């Protein structure tokens with residue numbers, strides 16, 4: 001007789017696997033956090049994960065985040081925004097999030113800084129890198145990352161904590177690994193710059209299909225959805241609209 005594993009069981013299995021991968025490459029598993037990508041997952045199932053000890057949650061649509069923030073508020077999760085953020089949605093997302101993973105343009109930095117200044121608040125941000133170049137339309141190309149990150153000093157409400165990438169949709173290891181290596185290289189270069197506004201602590205990369213490779217290449221935040229919550233009803237393109245929307 002077989003039954004489906006519970007969310008808590010799947011999380012336990014994932015954690016065991018993460019610990020094993022870390023051990024194999026000599027990393028401390030405490031350096032690798034699991035951020036649950038909760039798009040399309042209803043609050044009751046997200047609660048199961050929170051009760052199992054996982055409180056870092058990521059959404060990539062502002063409406064969906066707003067809808068879930070209230071029913072889950074009592075559990076006090078830490079929300080990260082991981083999708084493309086339209087400038088006109090900044091005011092709606094700011095009340096809910098601790099970290100924005102998808103900073104990819106100066107106009108967005110300007111709008112964030114404007115709203116944050118008015119509210120006397122700061123926000124942790126990751127700069128999104130298009131590490132696979134032609135394969136994905138999201139994030140800035142690698143060669144723009146260092147100058148862009150330096151420019152962010154003009155927006156003192158933004159606390160740069162690191163870099164994020166969405167690798168490829170087709171997770172073939174030999175194609176994904178070079179993307180992660182580019183990320184680690186940019187991360188190390190920025191760290192060496194010692195920019196006061198860019199602390200460089202987090203490397204957000206790796207999803208259900210490629211987290212093993214991501215850990216091996218230095219990820220500190222894995223964004224995991226399908227592996228814990230099962231397959232989604234919508235194609236992922238539904239969540240990753242074109243860059244200029």
Ligand SMILES: *Cc1c(COP(=O)(O)O)cnc(C)c1O
Pocket residue numbers: 037039060082083166207208209223224225226227239
């Ligand atoms: C959905 C999503 C993930 C998780 O993807 P899975 O393949 O379901 O693990 C990670 N990052 C972002 C930005 C996402 O939208």
